[in-house]
Each structure stands twice: as C-alpha cells, then as structure tokens.
Amino acid sequence: xxxxxxxxxxxxxxxxxxxxxxxxxxxxxxxxxxxxxxxxxxxxxxxxxxxxxxxxxxxxxxxxxxxxxxxxxxxxxxxxxxxxxxxxxxxxxxxxxxxxxxxxxxxxxxxxxxxxxxxxxxxx
Numbered sequence: 555x556x557x558x559x560x561x562x563x564x565x566x567x568x569x570x571x572x573x574x575x576x577x578x579x580x581x582x583x584x585x586x587x588x589x590x591x592x593x594x595x596x597x598x599x600x601x602x603x604x605x606x607x608x609x610x611x612x613x614x615x616x617x618x619x620x621x622x623x624x625x626x627x628x629x630x631x632x633x634x635x636x637x638x639x640x641x642x643x644x645x646x647x648x649x650x651x652x653x654x655x656x657x658x659x660x661x662x663x664x665x666x667x668x669x670x671x672x673x674x675x676x677x678x
Contacts (some may be wrong), residue, residue: 577613580651580652581613584612589639593610595612613626614626623661627663627665629644629667632670632672633672
C-alpha cells in the first residue's frame with residue numbers, strides 16, 4: 555500500500571509559483587499585523603529599482619539552493635509598540651501564510667525595522 559502511495563505522489567507532477575505571488579503573500583501578511591505602519595524600501599533597494607526590476611516595496615526574496623525561501627522585510631512601525639513583539643508576529647504570519655497558501659518552506663525571515671511613525675488623530 556505504501557508503494558502505491560509513493561507512485562501516486564510521483565505522478566502528480568510539479569507545482570510552480572510565480573515570484574510576484576510570493577511577494578504579494580508576504581506583503582499582505584506583513585500589513586495584517588497591527589502596529590505595522592507600512593513597508594518601506596531600504597536605501598540599497600531604492601538604488602536597485604533605479605537600474606533594474608527589483609522586488610516589491612519593502613520585501614527582498616531569495617530562493618536558497620535547497621529550495622527554501624529567505625525573506626527580508628523592511629517595515630516602519632507605530633510608536634508605542636515593542637519591536638521584538640511586532641517582528642515576531644510578522645515572522646509568524648508570513649510563515650503561516652506561505653505554508654498554507656503555497657506549501658513552501660521558509661528557512662529565514664529577517665525583519666528590519668527602518669523607522670517609527672506616530673499615529674495622527676485621524677488614525678486613532
């Protein structure tokens with residue numbers, strides 16, 4: 555019975571996922587966390603965008619040799635939030651969304667907090 559199951563798995567084929575889909579999943583998962591103001595490019599990412607087609611705003615994505623994802627996310631947070639708490643929530647949300655939507659493994663999720671924003675009276 556186990557051999558038959560393995561044969562079925564091999565005959566299913568290959569699933570591919572567009573890079574833009576992964577970038578969208580990462581961006582949306584980041585923005586879902588309360589306390590995150592917005593995604594923002596680092597200085598080096600802004601330079602890359604001038605000369606080539608770069609990743610989506612605030613997200614850097616690499617695929618390691620073993621097929622696992624390495625993700626760098628650059629965010630601004632609202633004041634009054636703790637950086638480690640927000641970073642952990644963002645990491646967990648990205649990992650869970652990628653696992654549930656495209657069934658890929660993530661080896662690293664690096665969160666870079668590049669600034670702090672203050673809420674205006676309209677946002678309160």
